[in-house]
Amino acid sequence: MIDLRSDTLTLPTPGMREAMLTAPLGDDVYAEDPTINELERRTAALLGHEAGLFCATGSLANLLGVRLLVEPGQEVLCDAAAHIARAEMGAHAAVHGVTMRTVSSADGLVDLAAYEAMLSPNAGPHLVSTAAVAVENTHNFGGGTVQPYETLAELSELCHSVGVGVHLDGARLWNAHAATGVPLADYGRLFDTISVCFSKGLGAPVGSMLVSSAANIAKARVRRKRLGGGWRQAGILAAAGLYALDHHVDRLAEDHLAASLFARAVAEQAPGAVDPETVATNIVVLDTGERPAAEVAAAALDEGVRVSALGPRMLRAVTYLGVTADQCAGAGTVIGRLLRS
Numbered sequence: 421m422i423d424l425r426s427d428t429l430t431l432p433t434p435g436m437r438e439a440m441l442t443a444p445l446g447d448d449v450y451a452e453d454p455t456i457n458e459l460e461r462r463t464a465a466l467l468g469h470e471a472g473l474f475c476a477t478g479s480l481a482n483l484l485g486v487r488l489l490v491e492p493g494q495e496v497l498c499d500a501a502a503h504i505a506r507a508e509m510g511a512h513a514a515v516h517g518v519t520m521r522t523v524s525s526a527d528g529l530v531d532l533a534a535y536e537a538m539l540s541p542n543a544g545p546h547l548v549s550t551a552a553v554a555v556e557n558t559h560n561f562g563g564g565t566v567q568p569y570e571t572l573a574e575l576s577e578l579c580h581s582v583g584v585g586v587h588l589d590g591a592r593l594w595n596a597h598a599a600t601g602v603p604l605a606d607y608g609r610l611f612d613t614i615s616v617c618f619s620k621g622l623g624a625p626v627g628s629m630l631v632s633s634a635a636n637i638a639k640a641r642v643r644r645k646r647l648g649g650g651w652r653q654a655g656i657l658a659a660a661g662l663y664a665l666d667h668h669v670d671r672l673a674e675d676h677l678a679a680s681l682f683a684r685a686v687a688e689q690a691p692g693a694v695d696p697e698t699v700a701t702n703i704v705v706l707d708t709g710e711r712p713a714a715e716v717a718a719a720a721l722d723e724g725v726r727v728s729a730l731g732p733r734m735l736r737a738v739t740y741l742g743v744t745a746d747q748c749a750g751a752g753t754v755i756g757r758l759l760r761s
C-alpha cells in the first residue's frame with residue numbers, strides 16, 4: 421500500500437522523536453517555552469522578519485496573518501482555488517468578518533493584471549475596500565505550482581504602492597525554495613505576513629508559524645489566545661520543527677524527483693492526464709478526463725495506491741518523506757493504466 425493523498429501523512433522519524441523527547445519545555449502562555457522561543461526566533465530570521473508565532477495549524481496562522489492586514493468588513497483578494505478560500509471552513513469570514521474576492525487562474529499562478537484590475541483600496545462609502553492580497557506558494561490545488569519570483573516582486577510593489585498588504589500562505593514555501601534556490605529571506609521580504617507549515621513536507625507531526633513585525637506578532641498572540649489557541653509545553657512540538665529545519669529541508673528535492681517520476685509514469689500511458697513538464701514540486705494534479713475521479717481513486721485503492729479525488733475530474737497525488745521514488749513510479753504506472761483503460 422502506498423498512500424499519496426497528502427504530505428501531511430508524514431510520521432515523525434526516530435531522530436525527530438528523540439528531539440521531541442529531550443526538548444527543554446516551559447509554559448508558552450508565559451512565553452517561557454525555550455524550544456518554542458527558539459523555533460519562533462529561527463523561523464522569523466530565516467524569512468527576514470522580526471518575530472514569529474507558533475500555531476497549531478497553518479489555517480490558524482493564515483487566519484491570524486490575514487487579520488493583521490484586513491479589518492472586519494474589508495476584503496482580501498486571492499486565487500479562487502486558494503487554501504484560505506476553499507479549505508479553511510470560511511474562518512476568515514466567520515471569525516474575523518473578512519470578505520474575499522477571488523481570481524480564477526491557470527494552475528494557481530498569480531495573474532498580476534487581474535489583481536491590478538481588482539485592487540480597490542479606500543473604495544469609499546459604496547464599495548468594499550481591498551486591504552490585502554494573499555498568495556499561495558507553492559500553490560496546493562494548482563498542482564504544487566511555484567510562483568515566479570519576478571511576479572511576486574511586482575505584486576508586492578504594486579500592492580504596497582497603493583497601501584494594500586500582502587500575505588503569503590507559505591505552507592509549502594520550503595518546496596518553492598528547494599525547487600528554485602531562491603533564498604527564503606528573498607521571498608520573505610516581499611510580504612507583510614507569512615505562514616509556513618512544519619507539518620507537510622518537513623515531516624513534523626503538528627505545527628505552523630506566522631511571521632511578521634514584532635508589533636504585528638504581539639497583536640496576533642492576543643488573538644490566538646482569544647481563539648483558544650494559547651498552549652503550554654508545546655515545545656515538544658516545536659522541537660520537531662527545529663529538527664525538521666536541520667534535517668528535512670534539503671531532502672525536499674527527493675520528493676520533487678519522486679513526483680516527477682510518478683507523473684512520467686502516468687503520462688506514459690495516459691498523456692492527457694498530466695504534462696510531467698509542469699510538475700515542479702511534490703504535488704501532481706491529474707485530469708481524469710471522461711472518468712469520474714472518485715471511481716479512479718477507488719480502483720487505484722483496490723490496487724494498493726491511495727490518491728485524493730479533489731474534484732469531479734481531478735485527482736491529487738503528493739510525495740513526501742515516507743514514500744520512495746520507486747514506490748511513486750510504481751504508483752504512477754498503476755494510475756496510468758487505470759486512466760488508459
Ligand SMILES: *Cc1c(COP(=O)(O)O)cnc(C)c1O
Pocket residue numbers: 476477478479480482503504556559560589591592617619620628
Ligand atoms: C495544508 C495547508 C495549509 C494549512 O493547513 P492546516 O491543515 O490548517 O495546517 C495552508 N495552506 C495551504 C496551501 C496548505 O496546503
